[in-house]
Amino acid sequence: MGFFLRKRVVSSAIPLVFVVLGVFCLARLTGNPVDLYLPLSATAQQRAEFSAAHGFDDSIAVQLWDYLAGAAHLDFGTSLRTGESAGSMVLQAFPVTLQLAGVTMLLAILGALVVGSLAAYRPNSLVDRIAGLLSMTAASIPDFWFAIMGVLVFGVGLDLLPTSGTLGGPEIWVLPIATLLIRPFGVLVQVVRGSMVGALSAPYVKVARSKGADAKRVVFGHALRNSATPVLTVAGDLTVGLVNGAVVVETIFGWPGIGKLMIDSILQRDFAVLQAAVLLTAVTIFALNILVDVCHALIDPRVRQAVPA
Amino acid sequence: MTLLTSACAVANSDTAGDAGSADGRTLRVVLTQEPPTLEPCESSLTATGVVVRSNITEPLVEREPSTGKLQPLLSTGWRQTEPTTWTFDIRSGVNFQNGQPFTAEDAVFSIDRAVNSDLACNVDGYVFGDEKLEVRAVSPTRLTVTTEKADPILPLRLSFVEIVPRTTSTKAKVRIPVGTGPYAVTSWQTGVSISLARNEKYWGKAPAYPRARYVWRSDASVRAAMIDKGEADIAMALDPMDATGDNSVAYPNNETTALRLDGREAPLNDIRVRKAIGMAIDRQGIADALLGGLAKPAAQLVPPGVVGHNDNLTPTPYDVSAARALVEQAAADGVPVHRRITLVARNGQFAGIAEVAEALQYEMAKVGLNVRIRMADTATHLQYQLRPLPRGVGPVALLIMHGNQAGDAAFTTSQYLLSDGPQSTFGTQELNRRIAAADTRSGKDRQKAFASVLAHQNTEVAQYAYLAHMRGLLGLSPSVRYRPDSATGDEMRLSEVRPATAGRH
């Protein structure tokens, strides 16, 4: 196991370098942010001074070298917008998104296991059909539309939930999480159902059933364990996709998370913050992928030997 | 499980909504975005100024938005003692929020810091340009400001400089400012909220609310929902679509929208084409259908109330056939009217801008021009708006929104009409000459001179096809009384907000 893990971590570190390079160059392509940060009537000299002060007049190679040299000492530069350290801004925003994503995925997986199993237990039954239709619909609703409908219906119309924000009791979590949840939940229900149907019709389950094993034990003892692998894989990919959802949700509900930070830093051409944020999400995604692989290896011994990387 | 417990770190156990409790003692304001900084010398940035100006810090003099007259604030009187020198008397008995007394030294320090320092403050470039000021405190209660050239509107320019204590850093911008204003910052939770508390030692009339809290939501429907729900008392910039009589008030915000036509590129280099675009726009239709009936068709870049506004100019009538005839005429003279014009507009600049851009595109296409839309973000839009203008992008019709905060057309003409103005694409020597002449006048002459500059631009230059003088929508809960004015978008004076029960404005 130790060898497997080490190999996986080392081979993942190389792509990280490419992520850093990629986001650095992309950010530079969006142009010099001098116009955004200087007064409309700033003189050419003021512009030149601003560029020099922030190193935008150096060649891209020099800028990259400076950045890498800083990053090696965990100094990710200073935000143009706030003047604070980019690293600390990102670390401050990160837990917010991590909590949102964590709770969302936990609920999505648990909910999908329950609904998916119910649907798979009697394929083509009414329950199955309703679950199928609802989950497919849930997976294809635009998230921002869902969020605004949620605010209008539950926030204003029914007066049940706060409209937005991060200050308040547990109820403030409901709408953001519901918005993030719909797509992973819809997709996972279908995955669970699919693999459970497959497992329930597999010979060993049929044998167990014909021996008179309790129906519940069959579902939860045999079939559920068998569907762990595909659910794990898909859940891992869906978690990665939550970054996209977080941008929308945090923008609408005013949550100070990494998604909002990234879109703001793009719009404000705040390169240091954007780079630090993308780097941190990339590291997290790597960690997540490794975690998924480790889980696979734990569940399925074959993976340990056959792992490609 | 650790996930769930740590989750509470974000959710402070604070009751009833984000902007604070609804106990009637905290004024809850929802902004469109988090201020990038609260640095007072950046307060000409709308997002910063709306929090800082006249709440946390105060200038020497301030402009009364409705009349345009200057009012004493930290200065009690001012006069031009020499052609290039102004003298200001300083109010005594005023203390900063940190307890330091306010003297002329602080005023000198603040002006130097904003205008002459290396901080690259926005207010420096915005109101002073290249002008270097010499500021001296002649006594603790008096200071003089000397300019290189005579400046008849220097007090107006100084109304943009917020006064800070002389202990403020000159090396770096401050995160939490100290001033003489009626409220002091108690905390700024990054990304979440900014809290203010009443300055109990304020020299002027004490504000009604002991505390205030700012939060921000970028989506207009969410801001409206917060007012409807009672989660906020005041919300900036609602959409007309979300507005009802109960949750909002409309007010003129001094902003004017127009298409800036790049007269250096064919076919926009032909004045007939530029004038045809002016005729092709159905201003009333756009104002009614897309701007919620709030805007008024415009005929110039400055709204009524600004010195230099020309009352005799009327909006170009909407006349498709005349416009088409002009375009055909130009085409007959060899103007390439089918060359594609790019209509650049900035996302979210005002409510309904995407629809307005589509309407403009359609109307311009109807008179025989080839137009495509490019919706840009602020940074991209600024590249089109400011010199040096982008090269190789072909003819550009830029949808601009200009707000003359200062109330004097000089701020508009120097930026938008001079042939080398920072936000102008072209001009004429004649127009430049008229603007320079107008800038040296004062009083009635100044008004007349700038009014004729604006008329001359319309008939002889036609760089702009005007759209409308805009009106803002401020979300206002029934529990508070506040009357927004044209400056509200840039400076929202919390001390003017009263609980509804008190019932006075």
Add this chain to the structure above:
Amino acid sequence: MTDLASRPTDAVTPSRTRPPRWWLLLGRDRGAAVAAVVLALVFLVAVFGRLFIGDRAVRQDLGASLRPPSLDQGFYGLLGTDVLGRSVLARLVDAAGTTLSVAVPAVLCSLLIGSALGMWAGYHGGVRENVAMRVADVILSFPSLLIAVVVLYVFAPSALNIVLILAVARIPVYLRTARAESAELRSRLFVDAARTFGTPSRHIIVRHILPIALPTLLTVATLDFCFVMLTESSLSFLGIGIQPPDVSWGLMVAQGRQYLQTAWWIAVLPGVAIVLTTVSATVLAAWVRLATDPAQRWRLTLPRKRRGDRAAVPPEMIA
């Protein structure tokens, strides 16, 4: 990535009897039949709709702004008008064309490139496989929506650029799926046999691996279809998607969100169009998967009651 339980082991054995006609099979499954009809309609509208509506989708009438759906305003007023007085019906038709012309090429591009690379990498293994997987890792670890925003701001938000960026963002999904399938197949007896006979690897991949991997890849592609439409919509929400006067369903939802309280039809109808199309595609994909799988096709020929254990969606699918 692979689910061995449902993999047919005798997939290459040709069926002796002629398989039943596909439309007969389709007719037996009511859900799949409805889905097929809906999809066919959507495609017909997307391809030919513009011929009928003329300039209706862009024709503005500020006086007819925000008319609710009604029967009184003629055919084009059936679904109401938007804020510029344009017919929502005509815009839905026009948008169908744009939406599909973004979504279909994007999905096809990522499907082709991703599967080809993935099968190649999985078949050969070793360094080639390692490099391909790391490339996939790099792409996956960029937050795709944000990178799309950056790229579109830099290179102007044209439909072509949107297609390219969405295609690149989804390549890893196919790459990983195809690699897993082909890595698993390369040690199978029939592949070994082909190799011993000296068949070039290109031929083995195309003739032996592709047919088996294809159903799974196609299923992933259908689901991606949904992802692409939703991402395109999110881009419009962030202000950088399809640029007017072009219109897509995603753009309609994004622009209509301001009017949810006053004019629900502007944002809800295109949303329904997205949901209908993707649900139909998912249902049909599940059916196609079954129908193209020689080991499972027999299930479709049975009467409804007895063919209970069909997976609506195979576990291999990815969001």
